[in-house]
Amino acid sequence: MSAPAQPRRTTNLRLAWRLLRREQRSGELTLIMLAVGLAMLAITAVGALTGRVEVAMQLAANRLQGGDLVLRAATPIDPAFDASAAERGLRHGRTVTFPSMLRREGQFRLIELKGVDEGFPLVGQYRLTDGREVAYGPPAGSVWIGQRLARGMQLDAGEQIELGQSKLRIDGIYSDEPDAVFDYATGADRVIIAMAELPATGLVQEGARAQWRALYAGPAAAIADFRNWLTPRLERGQRLQDSSEGRPELRQALDRASRFFRLAAVLASVLAGVAVALAARRHADRHLDGYAVLRCLGASQGQLLRLTLLQLAGVIVQAALWSLPLAWLLQTLAARLAEPGLGVSLPPAPLST
Structure with a gap:
């Protein structure tokens, strides 16, 4: 200058x-x-x-879906997908849901049984009527039931119910759950159980009408990278969804x-x-x-x-x-x-x- x-x-x-x-x-x-x-x-x-x-x-929207990205399938999902997600720094969890019958002292009730692993929920918490708010599923040998089911069958915490070949204790009654969706087709209430307890019930068998889900959550860039890696590896009957795709009303x-x-x-x-x-x-x-x-x-x-x-x-x-x-x-x-x-x-x- x-x-x-x-x-x-x-x-x-x-x-x-x-x-x-x-x-x-x-x-x-x-x-x-x-x-x-x-x-x-x-x-x-x-x-x-x-x-x-x-x-x-x-x-x-992600809370109602259960994660940032959800893989849905009619058969068990390859565990290698979770390993790849973990390498990218993503959290992951698994659920499986299917209709079943709950028994208690001669009473029967159609329910939707939901098995959850240790990683679920990724987003949100369970709110129980005893004041607990937890980000994990029920302990081994027990289940959580919804308030409507508890009122309809006059169930309370500490009582036992039968699911398939297993007798399980009601550990709590939940008033709110992550990814809560009411099934208008069956009107069934959900019962939450640890996925590790499902084999003992004998309810998950080949040909069972079950929906398996793998859920992933983490930074947007890592989610996008994982989705690009996963998309070409999807098998027949598997579908990836985010919050806008999985719930039309949310979109x-x-x-x-x-x-x-x-x-x-x-x-x-x-x-x-x-x-x-x-x-x-x-x-x-x-x-x-x-x-x-x-x-x-x-x-x-x-x-x-x-x-x-x-x-x-x-x-x-x-x-x-x-x-x-x-x-x-x-x-x-x-x-x-x-x-x-x-x-x-x-x-x-x-x-x-």
Whole structure:
């Protein structure tokens, strides 16, 4: 940079600062500063809240599915898939569900028996009526039953039931479970059992109408890499699903929510842009005479443009000092008000929003 250029730039900065201070004292910049601040407030608050809600809904969808990626099959799934997932840093779990009959003192009830391994659940927890919230299945030699089944058969924790060739103790009654889905075709209640206990029941035999699932959870990049590796190795009758593919109703809800929040963000941006444009136009109209005087005094068009941009930068910085903290406060308040209606806990907003 040449020697004369540095003093010229310093002079421009000083002049821009003096003009900015003068217009602030006279109230000339109040309107444009308010417009810029409100624009930043609207865009930041809506953007942060939108991001939090979308992440929360995606997490809720993954919880209802049981993981980030699910492999479904009508036959047992190759354990080598889990080993490959573990190499990529993914958590994995297995479940198998099939219809069965529960017996207790001459009473019979059609149920859906669900076997879970040590890795399940990957997302969410079981909530039991005795106050426990656990991220593992029932202990060996026992089962968990749902509240409706407990009421219908007058069952309580500590009592015994029969499943196939096994007598099992009711360890607890659950009020909420991960990947809970009501079977409208059979109306059957679920009974949860450790997968290691299934062979002793004699219920899982060749030809049984069972659905096997392998569930995987972890970073999005690792999930995508594992999916690319797994897809060409799928056998007949096996299908990979994520939260949008496995549950059509969830896909529709997520799509509608995304469209709504994108529309809200666009609307906030448009309104903010209009407000800034109107304020800037009014500001420019009121300063045409001043710019004309500066041109008569020898200021070039480039110098006037630089002065205007420097003043605008000062306005933006000062507007950000009050609008960004207020936007953060407003989106936090809005999130707290929205959580009861959404039925989910919103994750914290990233500082980069």
